[in-house]
Amino acid sequence: MVKLLGVIRKNFKILIRSKSSALIILFGPLLLILLVGTAFNTSTFSDIKVGSYSSSYNDLSNSIVDKLEEDEYRIFRSSSEEECIKGVKTGTYHLCTIFPPDLSVSEGNVIQVYVDQSRINLVFAIKGAILDKVGETSKELSESLTSIVVAQLEEASSSLQSKKSVLSSLKTTNEAFTSGITTIETELTGIDLSADLENELNNKTAALKSQTNDTRTITELEDLINVLTLQLKAVNIISSAIPNLKEIAITESSQLMELDRASNKIISDIDAIKVKDVETLISPIKTVTQPVTTERTHINYLFPTLIMMVVMFVSLLLSSVTVIREKISPAYFRNYISPNKAFLFIASTYLTNILIIILQLAIVFAVMLAIQPDLISTLMNVTAAILIITSAFILLGMIIGYLFSSEETATVGAISLGTILLFFSNTIIPLESLTASIKQVVNYNMFVVSDTILRKLLIFEVTLQDVLPQIYILLGHIAVFIIAIAAIYHLSSKRYNIKRYLKR
Amino acid sequence: MANQIEVKNLSKSFGNHQVLKNVNFEVPSKKIFGIIGASGCGKTTLLKTLIGFWDSDSGEIDYETRELKKNLKFIRQIVGFATQDNCVYPKLSVKENLEYFGTLSNVPRATLRSNINKVIKFVHLEDSADELAENLSGGMQRRLDIACALIHNPRILILDEPTEDLDPILRKDILSLIKKINQDDTTVIITSHLLHEAEQLCDEIAILHNGKILRRGTPEQLRKQFSREDEIHLITLKKNYTQLMKCLKSSKIKKIERFGNRLMIRTTDAENTLQKLIHGIKKQKDKIVQVDVRKPSLSEVFVSLVKKSGETPRGH
Numbered sequence: 178m179v180k181l182l183g184v185i186r187k188n189f190k191i192l193i194r195s196k197s198s199a200l201i202i203l204f205g206p207l208l209l210i211l212l213v214g215t216a217f218n219t220s221t222f223s224d225i226k227v228g229s230y231s232s233s234y235n236d237l238s239n240s241i242v243d244k245l246e247e248d249e250y251r252i253f254r255s256s257s258e259e260e261c262i263k264g265v266k267t268g269t270y271h272l273c274t275i276f277p278p279d280l281s282v283s284e285g286n287v288i289q290v291y292v293d294q295s296r297i298n299l300v301f302a303i304k305g306a307i308l309d310k311v312g313e314t315s316k317e318l319s320e321s322l323t324s325i326v327v328a329q330l331e332e333a334s335s336s337l338q339s340k341k342s343v344l345s346s347l348k349t350t351n352e353a354f355t356s357g358i359t360t361i362e363t364e365l366t367g368i369d370l371s372a373d374l375e376n377e378l379n380n381k382t383a384a385l386k387s388q389t390n391d392t393r394t395i396t397e398l399e400d401l402i403n404v405l406t407l408q409l410k411a412v413n414i415i416s417s418a419i420p421n422l423k424e425i426a427i428t429e430s431s432q433l434m435e436l437d438r439a440s441n442k443i444i445s446d447i448d449a450i451k452v453k454d455v456e457t458l459i460s461p462i463k464t465v466t467q468p469v470t471t472e473r474t475h476i477n478y479l480f481p482t483l484i485m486m487v488v489m490f491v492s493l494l495l496s497s498v499t500v501i502r503e504k505i506s507p508a509y510f511r512n513y514i515s516p517n518k519a520f521l522f523i524a525s526t527y528l529t530n531i532l533i534i535i536l537q538l539a540i541v542f543a544v545m546l547a548i549q550p551d552l553i554s555t556l557m558n559v560t561a562a563i564l565i566i567t568s569a570f571i572l573l574g575m576i577i578g579y580l581f582s583s584e585e586t587a588t589v590g591a592i593s594l595g596t597i598l599l600f601f602s603n604t605i606i607p608l609e610s611l612t613a614s615i616k617q618v619v620n621y622n623m624f625v626v627s628d629t630i631l632r633k634l635l636i637f638e639v640t641l642q643d644v645l646p647q648i649y650i651l652l653g654h655i656a657v658f659i660i661a662i663a664a665i666y667h668l669s670s671k672r673y674n675i676k677r678y679l680k681r
Numbered sequence: 682m683a684n685q686i687e688v689k690n691l692s693k694s695f696g697n698h699q700v701l702k703n704v705n706f707e708v709p710s711k712k713i714f715g716i717i718g719a720s721g722c723g724k725t726t727l728l729k730t731l732i733g734f735w736d737s738d739s740g741e742i743d744y745e746t747r748e749l750k751k752n753l754k755f756i757r758q759i760v761g762f763a764t765q766d767n768c769v770y771p772k773l774s775v776k777e778n779l780e781y782f783g784t785l786s787n788v789p790r791a792t793l794r795s796n797i798n799k800v801i802k803f804v805h806l807e808d809s810a811d812e813l814a815e816n817l818s819g820g821m822q823r824r825l826d827i828a829c830a831l832i833h834n835p836r837i838l839i840l841d842e843p844t845e846d847l848d849p850i851l852r853k854d855i856l857s858l859i860k861k862i863n864q865d866d867t868t869v870i871i872t873s874h875l876l877h878e879a880e881q882l883c884d885e886i887a888i889l890h891n892g893k894i895l896r897r898g899t900p901e902q903l904r905k906q907f908s909r910e911d912e913i914h915l916i917t918l919k920k921n922y923t924q925l926m927k928c929l930k931s932s933k934i935k936k937i938e939r940f941g942n943r944l945m946i947r948t949t950d951a952e953n954t955l956q957k958l959i960h961g962i963k964k965q966k967d968k969i970v971q972v973d974v975r976k977p978s979l980s981e982v983f984v985s986l987v988k989k990s991g992e993t994p995r996g997h
Contacts, residue, residue: 516786
């Protein structure tokens with residue numbers, strides 16, 4: 178233990194006394210976190226330049242442009258479509274929107290958005306935001322058109338409702354008419370209009386005329402018979418017309434019934450439309466992106482990745498440089514021939530590195546706690562996780578240190594390895610865009626695994642239990658690295674000395 | 682104990698290159714044992730194999746009758762080693778270096794402080810005890826390196842070319858320091874390609890050439906063994922040697938050469954040559970200022986041995 182502490186103390190003294198090492202390795206990451214923290218302490222994008230072109234702007238296209246300007250996007254109206262697209266290519270604009278001339282609500286009106294796909298993350302974020310803004314205007318238009326339709330419908334319904342009494346009165350009149358006709362018909366049925374009453378009266382009058390000379394009375398009788406005959410003829414005509422009238426009345430009655438049913442159906446159909454709210458009609462299913470945590474600034478979301486990047490690069494660089502400096506130090510040989518096991522030097526290198534990184538992270542977390550005191554609840558879990566994560570990266574860095582034979586090559590090796598791990602992670606491009614086979618391998622990428630652990634612990638505030646699968650993966654890495662270091666240590670020390678021997 | 686270290690049939694190769702070939706020697710206790718040879722002859726490899734840094738391909742190394750491979754920890758505890766590279770941390774002070782290596786060598790904390798002070802005094806670094814090693818001069822760094830090798834009071838001190846890259850004054854310093862260490866009953870093994878140094882310092886010498894020990898013995902034994910010639914070094918008052926050189930011509934005179942004010946005559950008959958010289962000087966009415974008869978230097982023994990072996994030194 179005394180020896181271990183002695184070696185660690187020596188390592189610290191050497192690191193601190195080497196000004197460049199102290200500056201780059203100890204304070205560099207802290208400075209980086211401070212700068213990034215300050216820079217990303219916002220929840221919006223700033224200084225986004227949007228090129229816009231339309232051969233003929235109108236109120237609609239202008240309103241979309243205005244909406245974008247309201248959201249602090251900087252709009253540049255280009256003089257031509259080519260210039261606008263070229264602006265994206267040259268980086269003058271982040272994206273370019275081309276409006277059709279006199280944008281209106283009709284078919285074939287397409288707003289084209291040109292983006293620089295090489296800036297993957299930015300494109301996803303801005304394209305979404307711009308399309309949201311265009312969508313807002315489109316929604317407003319839909320709302321206005323739909324509200325007209327809904328209003329017309331409601332007006333038709335109320336109009337029909339109000340005219341229903343007229344229809345009802347018509348129906349009643351028709352019913353009374355039909356009933357009257359029926360009564361007349363019934364009454365007429367009792368009159369035998371078929372009998373030849375006129376001839377019989379004429380025969381009787383002729384018989385009476387032969388029996389009496391009262392011509393005056395007979396003339397009066399004959400006049401009465403004529404009148405009666407005329408009236409009978411009229412009744413006969415009426416009687417023959419009644420079935421026709423009755424049929425018309427019945428037809429009208431059924432038509433009125435049909436009209437009533439139709440108007441009732443229209444009214445009930447209009448009434449049956451449950452959703453008359455315009456907003457609901459234009460977007461019956463709404464999607465709202467809800468954060469699973471409370472809304473925070475970019476730095477809160479970036480914090481786990483940022484910590485991971487610092488941990489990864491500092492661990493890899495620090496441990497590889499510490500090992501290589503020790504290895505190329507003339508004093509290394511004296512260590513090697515001292516009556517000690519290799520474990521002492523490997524363990525002391527590991528402990529020195531982990532102490533430095535923990536010290537750095539303690540400062541970073543202290544700052545974060547000052548900004549966001551609720552982080553304290555996850556601090557214990559995060560500390561345990563970081564110990565495991567840092568150990569894995571330090572051991573990997575130590576392997577690099579033992580494998581390479583100069584500080585320069587070890588540094589390049591460490592940075593390259595870190596870059597590869599970073600590249601195959603969610604930080605640059607979503608892992609979902611990788612092929613299935615590569616994604617399967619990448620799932621074991623230490624950076625991805627560690628980032629997942631920290632993200633879950635810091636953002637979703639889960640327990641260590643919830644990240645056990647990831648922790649097991651890291652512990653697996655650690656076991657492999659320890660075996661590798663044990664195998665490489667003797668080999669690399671002697672190999673390095675052979676090289677020096679051969680150089681002499 | 683007569684021999685503190687015994688090396689038997691030691692061989693070591695790197696790939697196809699055999700650096701040590703069946704090396705055998707013994708190091709007597711409390712003596713200064715020199716291994717001399719040209720650069721690249723395998724001196725450093727031999728020392729690194731002696732302390733168990735390199736595993737030998739074959740052969741055996743015994744320290745105080747204990748076999749190296751089986752007693753590595755014990756042997757490293759009784760051996761101190763200083764290379765020609767100054768194995769110290771430049772960013773640590775003299776004291777810190779000593780404290781660190783003392784701790785690594787299991788020196789108890791109670792005695793470490795006194796050991797540090799003693800060693801610092803021993804190597805004359807008292808005034809620079811708190812200086813960073815990187816700020817020390819070359820000679821001071823070499824003394825610090827030796828101090829680090831001595832911090833755990835080793836019974837055997839192995840020094841790999843300790844005077845390499847040092848100016849003559851610093852070299853003298855280091856040589857007197859080594860003698861001082863040996864006077865404290867520490868066995869010293871030293872390698873050097875500076876043969877006159879080894880000749881001055883060592884009680885016993887082994888000549889290593891192309892991985893083989895060509896000869897070993899005391900410097901005197903080696904000189905006697907390999908040269909029947911003597912060297913007469915003469916300085917006269919007038920320093921006019923032309924006539925003397927003419928009168929000395931005979932088959933027993935192997936070489937006559939003037940080095941500045943001095944005349945060197947190598948001969949197989951020193952007595953007769955001296956008589957001739959005195960006669961000649963009297964004849965010239967000159968006076969002898971200094972005359973010295975000695976055996977040839979170790980360098981000449983070395984050259985003679987190398988020539989005999991028929992192999993050119995590696996790197997020469």
